[in-house]
Amino acid sequence: MEKWAQTFNLPLPECKKCGTCCLCATPSKTYKELFEKAAAGDQFARDFFSIFIPYKNHDQARKICESVVDRALKAHQSHPEEIVFYKCRHYHFEKKCTIYSERPQLCRDFPGSPFVILSENCAFYEWAQKCKEAYKKLQMELEDMKSKKKELENLKYQQKCINLLTRLKKLDNDEYKFMFIVPSMCVVSPGGSWIK
Ligand code: SF4
Ligand code: SF4
Structure with a gap:
């Protein structure tokens, strides 16, 4: 998350500890793959x-956060039956996380990426929207540069392209290591060979 916050100068909000992500989690991998x-x-x-322990069916998870379940299933619309939602065995409705100081790294890293499917009530929801907008803008700038092939012969434009690619590279992430991540996220490869 830090790299997104730094790249786009969007300070991270503070988690509200509402527990929605603890009670309605799903990775981008299917149960079998994971x-x-x-x-x-x-x-x-x-x-x-x-x-995490799995819910018996999608409707059980819907009772916790319907919009997260529906958006996650839409993101996996080719195989929704393979998508499993989970709840944490350590979450307590009054005490919240009962192993907070020993919680695993994946909890400390959450949400990890703005492309994760978040509840609208999550403290990171608005932050993620802004990051995605800034990321889209960065990609558009890159596309714009690509269309200016003649100018690319100019060193100044080449340098600007390299800077854009470097910023995008920082955001290139491990696509499944976050809960709720949208698999269709496309990161422009910094190794793109269009700069000759
Ligand atoms: S270990 Fe704690 S922070 Fe992690 S999912 Fe469980 S309740 Fe939430
Ligand atoms: S859903 Fe968002 S605000 Fe709520 S506990 Fe998880 S990360 Fe924090």
């Missing part, structure tokens, strides 16, 4: 299964 990751020793996947 399970295989855990079996292969992936730390995120192992931590995830160490704290």
Whole structure:
């Protein structure tokens, strides 16, 4: 999150500790994919299964946060039946997180990316919208530069392109290591070879 906050100069809001993300979580990987990751020793996947237990069906999760469930299913509309929602075994409605000081890294990192599907009540919701707008603008600037091939021969424009690509590279992230992440997120590759 820090890299997004720094890149776009959008200070991170403070978590409201409402618990919605603890009670309505879903990774972008299916249960089977995540399970295989855990079996292969992936730390995120192992931590995830160490704290989260699955809801029996989507309707149970809908009772916690309908809009998150519906948006996550829409993002996975080709295989919604494979999407599982989870609740944390350590969340208590009055005490909140009962292992707060020992919570795993994935909780400390959440939401990790503005492309994660957040509840409208989440403290990060507005922040994420602003980050996404700024990111889109950055991508548009890059597209604009790409269209100016002649100017690209000019060193100044090349340098501007390199700067844009460098900023985008900082945001390139591990696509599944965040709950609710939208799989269609497309990061322009800083390794793009259009600068000759
Ligand atoms: S460990 Fe704590 S912070 Fe992490 S999901 Fe569970 S209740 Fe939430
Ligand atoms: S949903 Fe947002 S505000 Fe609520 S606990 Fe999670 S990160 Fe914090």
